Amino acid sequence: MFIFKSIKTRKKDVFFNEAIVMKLIDNNCDKNDELMIKIKDTISKGNGVFAAKAFKIGDIALVGSIAEEATNNSVHASQIGINRFILHDEVYINTNHSCDSNCGIQVNDTGCHNLVAIKDIAEGEEITFDYAMENYTIDHFPSQCMCGSPKCRGRITGWKDLPKVTKEEFRPHAAPYLFELDAINEAKKNQEIQLTTGN
Numbered sequence: 001m002f003i004f005k006s007i008k009t010r011k012k013d014v015f016f017n018e019a020i021v022m023k024l025i026d027n028n029c030d031k032n033d034e035l036m037i038k039i040k041d042t043i044s045k046g047n048g049v050f051a052a053k054a055f056k057i058g059d060i061a062l063v064g065s066i067a068e069e070a071t072n073n074s075v076h077a078s079q080i081g082i083n084r085f086i087l088h089d090e091v092y093i094n095t096n097h098s099c100d101s102n103c104g105i106q107v108n109d110t111g112c113h114n115l116v117a118i119k120d121i122a123e124g125e126e127i128t129f130d131y132a133m134e135n136y137t138i139d140h141f142p143s144q145c146m147c148g149s150p151k152c153r154g155r156i157t158g159w160k161d162l163p164k165v166t167k168e169e170f171r172p173h174a175a176p177y178l179f180e181l182d183a184i185n186e187a188k189k190n191q192e193i194q195l196t197t198g199n
Ligand SMILES: [Zn+2]
Pocket: 098, 099, 100, 145, 146, 147, 148, 149, 151, 152, 153, 154, 155
């Protein structure tokens, strides 16, 4: 089969484990066809998405598209606005979190997210982003983060749980509504303090 052959030609550069089943991404992500292959198993983290070519800092590594609207935050939901959640396409939702990711968030024309390289990414490297760059709260992941980075926070947290210093570090790569939500919550907190103290 043509598709299978095309995967095999990339395989030596991209993957190693004979048992790993690879397939090209679904046709709802045409723009990603030449950039990515999805891997069925990363051994420790379930599916992952891997670069089929090298990317330089600033390159779009993955073009996100909206699969459907979501009524609330859930394990596969991406936040794309203060009160809006969606399910991204299949490739995007298979992209794993890392506490020291090689991609950040960029809002695209459709209002959902592209993943943009914030480090140079080698061919064959796993594409990752920090889920806290996208979702304000994350309550639905297992307690232990599996990213394996020396900078691992221990568990996958949302933006609201990041230390201030990390928020500053992530500022150029995080979704814009996260800062609006911080401002809204800060204002609420100040109002509560004023009500409590009567000032
Ligand atoms: Zn981690």
